[in-house]
Amino acid sequence: MNDKVTVEKTDIPAGGWGSAKEVGAILLHEHVMVKGSALLAKQNKPEGFACVSCSWAKPANPHPFEFCESGAKATAWEITPKKPDLDFFDRHTVSELERWSDHDLEDLGRLTEPMRWDAASDKYMATSWDAAYAEIGAELRRLDPKSVVFYSSGRASLETSYMYQLLARLYGNNNLPDSSNMCHESTSVALPKTIGVACGTVVLDDFEKTDCIFFFGQNVGVNSPRMLHQLQEARQRGIEIITFNPLREPGLVSFVNPQSPAEMLTGKETAISTQYHQVKAGGDSAALMGLCKAVLAADDEAIAAGKPRVLDTAFLDQHTHGFDAFVASVRACGWEQIESTSGLKRADLEAAAAVYVRSHAVIGIYGMGLTQHRNGVQNVEMVSNFLLMRGNMGRPGAGICPVRGHSNVQGQRTVGITEKPELAPLDKLAGQYGFEPPRDKGMNTVEACEGILARSVHGFVSLGGNFVRAIPETVLMEQAWRELRLTVQISTKLNRSHLIHGEIAYILPCLGRIEIDRQNGVEQSVSVEDSTGCMHGSRGRAEPAGPQLRSEPAIVAGIAKAALAPNPRVDWDGWCADYARVRDAIEQTYPEIFGQFNARMWTPGGFRKPVPAAERIWKTPTGKANFIAPESLDEDPDLKAAGPQTLRLFTVRSDGQFNTTIYSNDDRFRGVKGSRKVLLMARADMDRLGLAEGDLVTARTPSQDGVERHVDNLRIAEYDIPQGCIAGYYPECNPLIPLWHHAKESKVPAAKAIDVLLQRTGSALAAH
Ligand SMILES: Nc1nc2c(c(=O)[nH]1)N[C@H]1C(S)=C(S)[C@@H](COP(=O)(O)OP(=O)(O)OC[C@H]3O[C@@H](n4cnc5c(=O)[nH]c(N)nc54)[C@H](O)[C@@H]3O)O[C@H]1N2
Ligand SMILES: Nc1nc2c(c(=O)[nH]1)N[C@H]1C(S)=C(S)[C@@H](COP(=O)(O)OP(=O)(O)OC[C@H]3O[C@@H](n4cnc5c(=O)[nH]c(N)nc54)[C@H](O)[C@@H]3O)O[C@H]1N2
Ligand SMILES: [Mo]
Numbered sequence: 001m002n003d004k005v006t007v008e009k010t011d012i013p014a015g016g017w018g019s020a021k022e023v024g025a026i027l028l029h030e031h032v033m034v035k036g037s038a039l040l041a042k043q044n045k046p047e048g049f050a051c052v053s054c055s056w057a058k059p060a061n062p063h064p065f066e067f068c069e070s071g072a073k074a075t076a077w078e079i080t081p082k083k084p085d086l087d088f089f090d091r092h093t094v095s096e097l098e099r100w101s102d103h104d105l106e107d108l109g110r111l112t113e114p115m116r117w118d119a120a121s122d123k124y125m126a127t128s129w130d131a132a133y134a135e136i137g138a139e140l141r142r143l144d145p146k147s148v149v150f151y152s153s154g155r156a157s158l159e160t161s162y163m164y165q166l167l168a169r170l171y172g173n174n175n176l177p178d179s180s181n182m183c184h185e186s187t188s189v190a191l192p193k194t195i196g197v198a199c200g201t202v203v204l205d206d207f208e209k210t211d212c213i214f215f216f217g218q219n220v221g222v223n224s225p226r227m228l229h230q231l232q233e234a235r236q237r238g239i240e241i242i243t244f245n246p247l248r249e250p251g252l253v254s255f256v257n258p259q260s261p262a263e264m265l266t267g268k269e270t271a272i273s274t275q276y277h278q279v280k281a282g283g284d285s286a287a288l289m290g291l292c293k294a295v296l297a298a299d300d301e302a303i304a305a306g307k308p309r310v311l312d313t314a315f316l317d318q319h320t321h322g323f324d325a326f327v328a329s330v331r332a333c334g335w336e337q338i339e340s341t342s343g344l345k346r347a348d349l350e351a352a353a354a355v356y357v358r359s360h361a362v363i364g365i366y367g368m369g370l371t372q373h374r375n376g377v378q379n380v381e382m383v384s385n386f387l388l389m390r391g392n393m394g395r396p397g398a399g400i401c402p403v404r405g406h407s408n409v410q411g412q413r414t415v416g417i418t419e420k421p422e423l424a425p426l427d428k429l430a431g432q433y434g435f436e437p438p439r440d441k442g443m444n445t446v447e448a449c450e451g452i453l454a455r456s457v458h459g460f461v462s463l464g465g466n467f468v469r470a471i472p473e474t475v476l477m478e479q480a481w482r483e484l485r486l487t488v489q490i491s492t493k494l495n496r497s498h499l500i501h502g503e504i505a506y507i508l509p510c511l512g513r514i515e516i517d518r519q520n521g522v523e524q525s526v527s528v529e530d531s532t533g534c535m536h537g538s539r540g541r542a543e544p545a546g547p548q549l550r551s552e553p554a555i556v557a558g559i560a561k562a563a564l565a566p567n568p569r570v571d572w573d574g575w576c577a578d579y580a581r582v583r584d585a586i587e588q589t590y591p592e593i594f595g596q597f598n599a600r601m602w603t604p605g606g607f608r609k610p611v612p613a614a615e616r617i618w619k620t621p622t623g624k625a626n627f628i629a630p631e632s633l634d635e636d637p638d639l640k641a642a643g644p645q646t647l648r649l650f651t652v653r654s655d656g657q658f659n660t661t662i663y664s665n666d667d668r669f670r671g672v673k674g675s676r677k678v679l680l681m682a683r684a685d686m687d688r689l690g691l692a693e694g695d696l697v698t699a700r701t702p703s704q705d706g707v708e709r710h711v712d713n714l715r716i717a718e719y720d721i722p723q724g725c726i727a728g729y730y731p732e733c734n735p736l737i738p739l740w741h742h743a744k745e746s747k748v749p750a751a752k753a754i755d756v757l758l759q760r761t762g763s764a765l766a767a768h
Pocket of ligand 2: 106152153154155156179180182183184368372405406463464465466467470471490491492493494495510511512513552651652653658659660661730731733734737751
């Protein structure tokens with residue numbers, strides 16, 4: 001149990017010696033000291049491999065070591081020589097492994113043989129690739145295509161993802177949920193409405209030209225640390241960075257560049273945020289409303305004083321739609337409501353707005369703190385509204401910058417992984433491959449879960465990821481998942497989605513992106529899209545973890561050939577023999593984005609896809625950039641709080657994890673050591689609820705639907721966090737999230753605002 005947990009007050013900067021030490025420690029833990037450090041030098045470099053951690057942009061002129069602590073951990077984790085020994089799966093039943101922790105499962109190392117679950121012994125047993133494909137193909141042919149889901153986690157390359165969406169569509173559905181359904185789907189719904197693109201408008205160059213950065217709900221020091229270089233450079237130019245986050249995240253407070261010898265020796269920190277606003281979880285729409293209100297007030301004053309306008313009226317007239325209605329809603333909203341919903345003071349919001357007003361070019365950056373809310377789509381629309389007021393969109397140094405998660409999550413969407421038929425070039429695919437693609441809407445992540453709960457989904461194929469652990473509603477979902485007829489997991493490491501499994505269950509182990517992918521003796525490369533819409537080539541550099549491993553494209557092709565009738569226009573074997581041919585096919589489907597794909601894929605800094613909003617071309621129904629007035633500032637209009645005892649839980653990541661992959665139980669930056677079953681809580685709430693540091697509690701979601709949702713044995717730790725809010729770790733707290741508790745429109749599970757009640761089950765003293 002977690003009785004050794006400690007929480008220390010930390011004020012450590014991101015980077016610095018702590019970071020260098022962590023890189024050394026993980027290389028050592030994974031036994032890859034020499035191999036690892038040589039490989040890290042190739043990370044995010046031309047002719048090297050694209051990091052498998054985050055999707056932050058890769059500069060044309062990389063730093064000598066264009067990697068970070070998090071990227072080094074992800075690399076070491078993938079290239080580890082550890083693997084389960086030969087009879088491991090013979091010694092352990094699957095039911096027994098279910099009791100293992102997420103960390104211990106993945107810490108077994110790389111899976112190297114295809115395996116099939118054996119019902120009689122309840123064990124995974126090695127099988128051959130041919131036998132696996134044959135049975136999976138036969139089952140898929142037996143199942144109703146509408147009852148099968150093809151999930152992908154955002155790591156797979158553009159080549160694999162393109163082949164995978166084609167597999168689903170040739171098979172007969174658009175059931176292509178993606179990890180982005182739990183992530184930035186709120187962005188992909190909001191931005192097409194406001195500015196006519198589904199992605200950000202900012203590129204690295206804009207960081208050199210910006211005057212001011214607003215930063216909402218993204219933990220840069222842990223989740224996209226390479227961006228700290230841009231932020232540090234901006235700060236050294238005197239640029240203000242204004243942050244909204246309920247926690248004072250060290251990476252957003254200060255940074256010591258581990259790649260600068262001078263800084264490392266002197267310990268000289270760069271302060272990152274110049275203003276830090278500890279907004280309540282779910283309070284961002286209100287905070288942004290306050291910012292917009294203050295901008296309008298400044299404009300009113302300018303008019304009254306006969307000074308130049310604060311609003312960019314020329315831009316507003318020429319380029320936008322809906323501004324008057326938006327202004328009316330801002331004027332109608334009172335400061336009292338803004339203050340109580342955001343938890344911030346009017347004067348503080350006015351101070352932030354004052355910086356905005358005097359800046360010429362502003363970037364708005366955000367992450368999961370905005371998207372994973374009931375109002376997730378509206379939160380993104382509010383950032384867009386705020387930027388548009390002064391024309392901060394589509395000009396140098398200005399724009400919107402959603403920080404995507406997985407290293408190719410944005411790219412998967414670009415090449416057709418989507419459940420929305422209108423977003424895929426179905427006519428093009430029909431012509432190119434001579435078939436009639438399904439035109440009906442497929443299932444996204446939440447809808448796939450609903451289908452599994454309703455027992456109408458029977459087959460589930462996963463291209464990477466750990467679906468069962470990443471989704472909400474853990475208890476009901478795990479029960480229903482076991483009733484699936486077929487589960488197929490294309491994976492690198494053992495995880496919970498393999499142990500909770502269907503009647504026929506396969507694990508198909510694949511090469512990771514860092515490994516050399518040889519097809520017929522020829523080394524292949526793949527490509528990915530970064531957060532700023534730039535495409536990069538990636539070539540594996542490490543020897544594969546085992547001779548039996550197959551590449552992701554080969555596995556997708558293997559399943560396709562076994563499940564589908566032959567189609568002379570789809571040359572699965574030819575594609576696998578030479579991935580350049582897949583890129584040619586991608587180019588044929590998307591000529592505007594991927595023209596000269598093979599020739600351009602090694603462009604330093606990547607080649608960018610067209611982003612019309614970056615040129616002030618608005619591909620919206622109005623032909624303009626649209627202001628959208630918020631519907632409600634209340635984060636959870638339909639969740640009736642169970643009274644003053646209710647706390648709002650938001651789930652976060654630590655530096656010791658990559659999503660459901662848990663490297664360690666420590667959260668170095670937040671000072672939590674020894675356990676992840678911790679709830680961070682304000683002193684005032686502890687006093688109010690009679691809880692002490694170290695107390696054990698059960699967290700429970702106030703039930704409206706008769707479903708019991710709880711997590712036991714969480715330990716209370718005092719923390720600097722807004723009153724009424726508590727923070728816990730993802731995925732440990734996922735059993736608390738009801739499936740229906742998701743963002744309106746985008747259906748992103750609202751993992752950043754979950755109402756919970758706490759019940760004390762043990763005291764601090766009893767534990768020691
Ligand atoms: N090392 C590492 N890197 C990663 C990942 C990883 O797990 N580990 N995951 C990858 C993936 S898939 C993704 S999507 C990204 C995720 O990267 P982020 O977007 O940074 O996601 P989180 O860590 O979930 O939390 C984001 C931040 O939001 C804050 N927050 C919570 N609620 C609110 C709120 O209501 N308002 C505001 N303003 N802030 C809030 C939290 O305090 C936290 O600092 O990172 C990617 N990179
Ligand atoms: N409560 C809560 N829930 C959340 C979130 C949150 O903030 N809070 N965040 C959400 C977000 S943003 C996301 S993106 C999802 C993440 O959901 P997923 O993307 O589904 O999960 P991961 O944990 O990234 O998947 C880890 C597994 O991927 C496999 N893998 C690793 N590398 C490779 C590879 O190269 N190829 C293949 N085929 N497999 C590989 C390994 O087997 C590993 O066990 O979780 C979501 N869930
Ligand atoms: Mo994500």
